[in-house]
Amino acid sequence: MKLKRSSTQASKPLPIQAPKSPGSQVPRFAILVAGGSGTRMGADRPKQFLLLRGEPVLLHTLRRFAEPALGVTDIVVVLPADQLDTWQALCAQFSVNIPHRLVAGGATRWASVKAGLASLKAHAEGLVAVHDGVRPLVSRQVVERTYTAAATHAAAAAAVMPKDSVRLVSAHGSAAQNRSRLRLMQTPQTFEIDLLRRAYAMPELASFTDDATVVDDLCRVQLVDGDYRNLKITTPEDLVVAEALLAQ
Numbered sequence: 001m002k003l004k005r006s007s008t009q010a011s012k013p014l015p016i017q018a019p020k021s022p023g024s025q026v027p028r029f030a031i032l033v034a035g036g037s038g039t040r041m042g043a044d045r046p047k048q049f050l051l052l053r054g055e056p057v058l059l060h061t062l063r064r065f066a067e068p069a070l071g072v073t074d075i076v077v078v079l080p081a082d083q084l085d086t087w088q089a090l091c092a093q094f095s096v097n098i099p100h101r102l103v104a105g106g107a108t109r110w111a112s113v114k115a116g117l118a119s120l121k122a123h124a125e126g127l128v129a130v131h132d133g134v135r136p137l138v139s140r141q142v143v144e145r146t147y148t149a150a151a152t153h154a155a156a157a158a159a160v161m162p163k164d165s166v167r168l169v170s171a172h173g174s175a176a177q178n179r180s181r182l183r184l185m186q187t188p189q190t191f192e193i194d195l196l197r198r199a200y201a202m203p204e205l206a207s208f209t210d211d212a213t214v215v216d217d218l219c220r221v222q223l224v225d226g227d228y229r230n231l232k233i234t235t236p237e238d239l240v241v242a243e244a245l246l247a248q
């Protein structure tokens with residue numbers, strides 16, 4: 001039903017809103033998920049602890065989110081439950097003085113994000129970026145783009161176009177796909193906290209490995225430009241590429 005505006009309503013003074021100061025923005029939080037075991041890497045320890053130019057992969061990632069220009073006030077690092085001591089020892093070894101909180105993750109990425117989110121429950125409003133702890137080359141510009149887009153659209157994720165031709169395989173063979181309509185998803189994927197909480201309250205979505213997919217049914221996710229350098233360290237050759245990129 002459409003409500004007609006009455007003359008009484010029209011004459012009511014408008015509520016006075018405090019003007020926003022130019023630099024003011026909604027609070028920004030970050031969850032760095034590093035709760036995996038790195039089976040595809042096949043190393044002697046989880047890949048987030050492997051050294052990249054002499055420092056743990058996860059430390060590179062943490063530094064990117066601690067850049068003051070981003071204004072992230074609370075960084076949560078999610079780790080395998082049995083590896084909290086390992087990370088604390090690395091922080092001591094590498095004299096890490098970046099404030100962050102540690103949370104024990106779960107058996108899947110979904111469970112780890114959910115655990116990180118639960119640790120933010122006291123906060124009523126704000127934006128939370130979920131980022132893979134094993135994407136150490138993310139740029140400030142990409143992170144900023146997701147926060148800025150999420151402030152308007154409630155949900156935003158970094159993505160890039162495929163560089164190779166793509167075919168869909170089936171029992172009958174394979175078929176070429178129109179790659180101009182495909183995107184490769186990266187992180188950060190950034191959301192209003194309350195939206196992400198509602199999405200992660202649905203256990204039937206627990207098998208999904210990215211946050212945009214978990215949120216899809218609740219909100220349209222705005223894609224923003226990612227970066228080909230923002231690679232996810234997954235298999236041994238990714239470390240070689242990351243070393244080379246960091247050396248630039």
Ligand SMILES: Nc1ccn([C@@H]2O[C@H](COP(=O)(O)OP(=O)(O)OP(=O)(O)O)[C@@H](O)[C@H]2O)c(=O)n1
Nearest residue numbers: 033034035036037038039040107108109112133
């Ligand atoms: N139970 C899990 C599984 C994954 N992740 C994190 O999610 C990110 C992306 O996952 P992926 O690259 O698959 O990491 P792993 O699960 O460690 O790797 P693999 O699948 O090869 O075992 C990583 O930063 C990883 O640590 C997590 O926090 N908790």
Ligand SMILES: C[C@](O)(CO)[C@H](O)COP(=O)(O)O
Nearest residue numbers: 109132185186187209210232
């Ligand atoms: C979130 C993600 O990094 C986007 O590319 C990806 O979905 C993680 O998936 P994985 O299966 O855990 O590697």
